[in-house]
Amino acid sequence: MPARHDIDSERELWDTFAESAKDKVFGSEPAFCWTQYSGHGPGPELLGDPASVLEIGCGTGRALAFLAQRGVKATGVDLSPVMVANTSRRWGPLGARFICAEVLEYLSGSTDTYDAVYSIFGAVWFTPPEKLLPLIAARLNPGGVLVFSHPPAIPGAYGPQGMYKGGFAGKAMFSYRYSHTPRTWRNLLLKAGFSDVDATILAAPEPGHIGTLVVRAAL
16 A cells, blocks of 8 residues: 655655754855765765755755855755745755755746756655656756765665654644665666666665665756
8 A cells, every 4th residue: 555645744754854953054164975974985076077056855954055156057946845935945045946845846836957957865765766767857958967975774674664753642643655676666766767876775884774675866
């Protein structure tokens, strides 16, 4: 049975996260990192040399600000109006643009195209890939790339994984994360129209710690 998403409930969840992440918006500098470990792994070079990018589920906006500082036309989409208000205030003066929207609705309704679309622990992790990936392919310019990262699937636990947020007491706030093996991600991307896919699990800097799934797909 497919996971059921309630947009209003999810927006409330991400607004709560946005409130907790204010320090990462207003008390930090632009930074770009694909992994959960500072200074570890590849950087924005995985995007190639894009003139325009779209980050889906852009969160604190630090990665978009990093690219905007380097002259890239940088657009981000996030479900939380609280987060978008904060990031627009903090990073908008650098040239980054932030849009409050549900990612499937935005990609379906927009006619804008990009040289690269990316997600760092963002919307690719939280959106049904069978719906999301073809929409991304349609918004990429010829030769464009999709790059995303998130933690690897727990062995044997694949597909939508439900998770309560904020502990196991109080209001029931939850989200779904989509976890697949690198092989399954490759097959999903090929089916969505991508022709060159590299999906790997990057080891953590500390042996035995959680690694990072990093996927790059080109049209």
